[in-house]
Amino acid sequence: MTEVVLSETLAAARARLAKALRDAGRDEQAATLLAVSKTKPASMIREAYRHGQRDFGENYLQEALDKQAELADLTDIVWHFIGPLQSNKTRAVAEHFDWIHSIDREKIARRLSEQRPAHLPKLNVCLQVNVSGEASKSGIAYDQLDTLAAEVVGMPQLALRGLMAIPAPAVTLVEQRAPLARLRQALEALQARYPQAPLDTLSMGMSDDLEAAIAEGATLVRLGTAIFGTRQ
Template identity: 70%
Template structure:
């Protein structure tokens, strides 16, 4: 299905699961113009593979992970594009940095030589109400504007927000990257814990 999407003109592909992504990258190695985005939660033991095989990481929420990615980025590759994951809904079960801690994390990442801070990513709490959706995405857009003012030298041009169920609200609030896997490829089959 990814090859069919590529044939139709799609070039940016997002992946949540590292092992699955690496298998896909191997099978699609002949397509050298794919831009690979890692959008899943990132643990220390996975940073080397992500640093070596991806063009973007959307889920940075800790300085430790960012430092590992920068240190492990191969010298022959361009700096890794990264987005900070903002916990916009304040859910303790969600990954992401709190709004108050965002400027300090951004400042730390801007000092890392092999990362290029591009913007923010968020996964708001699910809602069927368009205004609730828009309010959450507006918070992310406002946070990005605040970062742009504070760090004018940074290429902060990316709002990675919105999925198949709330893409209209995300786009209305300025999303530049949306994740539409379910809309394009259908629902994922259930995963076993061993697949993670």
């Protein structure tokens, strides 16, 4: 993909996000575009950075670490880990990422808190909820959310920022909004229960349901192919 095309795809993604925010009656700064750069080379991340993108999402740890090493001169990149995380890989995430969106077990959260270097800010975390009840999807059920949130709030090196979900595909806007509305309501309940926590984040919305997610209060939307093109 050439520089000109990447600049255009980023501009189109930003314009789409801005329009969705306007249509929802929200401030145009109310949501952040997270560029999902998994499987894409560091050179494309560098190019997107040149066009003003700062938040990047990665799913595969070793691939991400290699890119981070290559892009170490770009000191203000915000790195988000958005994939499932095994317990034997928590240290590297704790040491090299600013966010993790996919917390669904107390064990993973505790290891991240214990392994987060003391000189770094708290690791921003979202709890992943399986909003559609799909056996193939990661995430906790709603009836487990209160218990996990209570545990994570007390972990000294983690900042519980919000919730993340990957809903099942849906055709209509109404069908898309329903599971996202429930996730928003779950976040509102946590905000009331833990006013001391910085619970300000709904990580939801991808290429197919961005408008529905913004209408339901998304603050981080995750776009990959719309920015970087199809994956190999």
